[in-house]
Amino acid sequence: MGSGIAQVAAQAGHTVVLADTNIEQLDKAKQKLAKIMIRLVEKERVSAEEASAIQERIEYTTDQNDFAGAGILIEAIVENLEVKQKVFSHFETIVDEKCILASNTSSLSIASIAAACKNSGRVIGIHFFNPAPLMPLVEIIPAVQTSAEIAIAAKELVDSWKKVTVLAKDTPGFIVNRVARPFYGEALKIYEEGVADFATIDWAMTELGGFRMGPFTLMDYIGNDVNYTVTETVFKAFYYDPRYRPSFTQKRHSEAGWYGRKSGRGYYDYSEGAEKPAPNTDASLGNEILNRILVLLINEAADAVFLNIASAKDVDLAMTKGVNYPKGLLAWANEIGLARVLDQLDHLHQEYGDDKYRPSVLLRRMVRNGEKFDLG
Numbered sequence: 001m002g003s004g005i006a007q008v009a010a011q012a013g014h015t016v017v018l019a020d021t022n023i024e025q026l027d028k029a030k031q032k033l034a035k036i037m038i039r040l041v042e043k044e045r046v047s048a049e050e051a052s053a054i055q056e057r058i059e060y061t062t063d064q065n066d067f068a069g070a071g072i073l074i075e076a077i078v079e080n081l082e083v084k085q086k087v088f089s090h091f092e093t094i095v096d097e098k099c100i101l102a103s104n105t106s107s108l109s110i111a112s113i114a115a116a117c118k119n120s121g122r123v124i125g126i127h128f129f130n131p132a133p134l135m136p137l138v139e140i141i142p143a144v145q146t147s148a149e150i151a152i153a154a155k156e157l158v159d160s161w162k163k164v165t166v167l168a169k170d171t172p173g174f175i176v177n178r179v180a181r182p183f184y185g186e187a188l189k190i191y192e193e194g195v196a197d198f199a200t201i202d203w204a205m206t207e208l209g210g211f212r213m214g215p216f217t218l219m220d221y222i223g224n225d226v227n228y229t230v231t232e233t234v235f236k237a238f239y240y241d242p243r244y245r246p247s248f249t250q251k252r253h254s255e256a257g258w259y260g261r262k263s264g265r266g267y268y269d270y271s272e273g274a275e276k277p278a279p280n281t282d283a284s285l286g287n288e289i290l291n292r293i294l295v296l297l298i299n300e301a302a303d304a305v306f307l308n309i310a311s312a313k314d315v316d317l318a319m320t321k322g323v324n325y326p327k328g329l330l331a332w333a334n335e336i337g338l339a340r341v342l343d344q345l346d347h348l349h350q351e352y353g354d355d356k357y358r359p360s361v362l363l364r365r366m367v368r369n370g371e372k373f374d375l376g
């Protein structure tokens with residue numbers, strides 16, 4: 001992630017110091033960027049002069065003292081709170097008072113990272129999506145300690161890098177990794193109930209729903225080990241709210257070493273010559289699957305608005321620009337009709353007697369008042 005973020009900043013014209021404790025990673029990052037630049041020149045996205053200027057703007061170093069004089073420091077090291085806290089308190093001794101200290105963490109609380117600093121008001125979350133140069137979305141996450149000026153300055157800076165920024169509250173999963181949970185969780189549950197197999201669920205979501213990848217193809221791509229850990233972390237962080245309950249199917253796949261593409265086998269077999277199973281393309285089954293996953297995604301999106309995690313507009317931007325959803329979930333809800341969404345959720349809640357399906361209070365209130373989401 002770090003090298004991608006360095007590329008974004010260098011392309012925006014900044015001088016960048018890319019530091020890593022591992023020199024091999026630095027070499028890899030340098031070579032990767034050189035290859036990317038060759039491709040961008042071939043595609044005429046940048047001129048040859050620009051490509052070399054971008055590369056020259058990045059200094060590769062193992063010495064963090066080279067950060068002295070930086071205006072902003074973006075940390076993208078191992079996802080471990082203790083390590084990040086140690087590094088942040090060390091950063092404070094290197095940079096001057098005005099330097100913004102940002103973390104690219106996906107799952108740790110920004111408040112807990114900021115707590116390691118004497119001047120915690122200048123610490124903020126700046127969460128990119130992978131690969132950073134290609135994915136437009138960046139979540140800006142002020143901690144409770146972050147000063148308003150730092151939040152504004154960080155947002156303005158990343159906006160000037162031609163990214164789409166959204167403001168998110170410092171809560172587990174921020175926007176995207178919270179709202180997207182049912183895309184995986186409900187797909188796994190539908191499979192576990194024997195309603196449909198992996199290929200059919202993927203077909204329903206891509207062909208009928210317009211999602212770029214089906215949930216099982218996507219989990220195989222992310223890695224079942226990684227995706228399971230994120231789900232478990234979010235579940236624990238939400239004090240075991242059943243909405244975020246992980247799945248045994250994914251746990252077993254992960255335990256078996258069936259991580260997905262990287263291990264050659266996940267929900268699908270990626271070995272050479274392996275055939276992909278054919279889906280059942282029954283339209284009514286497909287629509288049942290799509291609707292069930294979709295109303296739960298909409299419910300999450302509505303609840304994120306209800307709990308002031310982000311504005312309705314930013315929630316929709318986050319899902320379309322961070323994970324390529326075909327439509328904003330709340331715009332989708334307006335289209336379907338909020339009363340219909342609520343009706344389906346109420347039905348699931350009653351049928352299962354499981355709090356996992358409880359409808360968002362906001363949805364119920366909006367239906368009662370005949371309202372739609374304001375996405376302006």
Ligand SMILES: NC(=O)c1ccc[n+]([C@@H]2O[C@H](COP(=O)([O-])OP(=O)(O)OC[C@H]3O[C@@H](n4cnc5c(N)ncnc54)[C@H](O)[C@@H]3O)[C@@H](O)[C@H]2O)c1
Binds near residue numbers: 002021104105106
């Ligand atoms: N991979 C993703 O899709 C993704 C997306 C968004 C955010 N993130 C977040 O970005 C961060 C990094 O993730 P990643 O996937 O790039 O991890 P990674 O393991 O690929 O890279 C981490 C790098 O940090 C270096 N490092 C470790 N400790 C260090 C230290 N003390 N000082 C300097 N360098 C150190 C390692 O050598 C390694 O090169 C994590 O916080 C992660 O949650 C990752």
